[in-house]
Amino acid sequence: PFTLRDKGMKHMVGKNWRDLFDLVIVQAGKPNFFTDRRKPFRKLDEKGSLQWDKINQLEKGKIYKEGNLFDFLRLTGWRGSKVLYFGDHLYSDLADLMLRHGWRTGAIVPELETEIRIINTEQYMHSLTWQQALTGLLERMQMYQDAESKQVLLEWMKERQEIRSLTKNLFNPQFGSIFRTFHNPTYFSRRLVRFSDIYMASISCLLNYDVNFTFYPRRTPLQHEAPLWMDQLCTGCMKTPFLEEMVHIR
Template sequence: MRHMVGPDWRQLFDVVIVQADKPSFFTDPRKPFRKLDEKGSLQWDRITRLEKGKIYRQGNLFDFLRLTEWRGPRVLYFGDHLYSDLADLMLRHGWRTGAIIPELEREIRIINTEQYMHSLTWQQALTGLLERMQTYQDAESRQVLAAWMKERQELRCITKALFNAQFGSIFRTFHNPTYFSRRLVRFSDLYMASLSCLLNYRVDFTFYPRRTPLQHEAPLWMDQLCTGCMKTPFLSDMAHIR
């Protein structure tokens, strides 16, 4: 930390704990906090308060809560493992949680490529057309619908393979969220590729949850408008997408 931040790095933190021995730190109340001196030697004095600028070793969550009085949503805890880091703190103690997902950086880079955006946009357009036009059952219409279904399936495979040829995205399997993605939403209030992502926001910035439309709801907000739910665009209007 001295080489990364500077000699006064301890002043950036209210409490510094090393070798906390997670995940037992969250569940085992028997391990007390011990203070380290300037040489890194372990002191055996009983800890009655956690002082800023000091370094403490091990300890447990129950003593930590008692000594700091940091409770519930006042705490935002970051971790890189959903179960050993975040689940218990969110479910049992009501902490706000932030998940660090390094793979997210690559996923975002892919979804911002022109190939992905064009493939997904046309796939959504085809889905909307299939939903609205399947009522036409004459021979010519069925032939067109079959061609659209085949093209849609090809696009689904293409967009999946952009992430990983075998498994696709870690967040989504075709249009459904993966098990990992559902657990991520369940146990974290925020997730990001790196803690440094927060440097783009003020310290008093508020992150609001996005409203995801249910199957029976019409998406009335533009950032989540899905082609086909409200109206079917004309093919001539969508020709430029391809």
């Protein structure tokens, strides 16, 4: 209800919080808001009481209840890629808007904060770097089939598997990262990329960027492509250094 939202926003933002928004809609009834045309918009007065006047326009500073996406589009003219919509559920919030209406979408993933913190630890970076180095060494050196070389390769494979398990367990001992299973993206990660143009841990992350900042998609190399820029280089893709060149990593 509006009274609860109003008290919460006044506490977090200030008594004039409505000035920051072009429109305020409460109790929209998602996900039916996006698919059901039957519920019209209704206006609430300052006390939160429902008014029954027909809504012919949506005004800044007013509070509206329920409604539906089709009336919203008609009354605002906000269509297609001009709209960036944020939600915290891929299917009930983002999928229909992106697939059926062409809106830009942003996903809020609170777990991302913890994952980024782990990724930035020295233990994770060290483990992942050495894992990639071992992978490259195995790819390059497996052509040597003498007994001594085979023994070294077996030791490398064992160590690589141990490091893979270690890096996975850093996120969660039961199922690892919500974004990646070893080198593969998880089902959630693939759906996230499919239904969102951008994702972040909190909407407040955007405070780090200018209002005119443009986010460009990163080009991810395919398996047959060699990465050409530093943030996508991996040891196993291009020239693999010899062991003596990797000593400093260990």
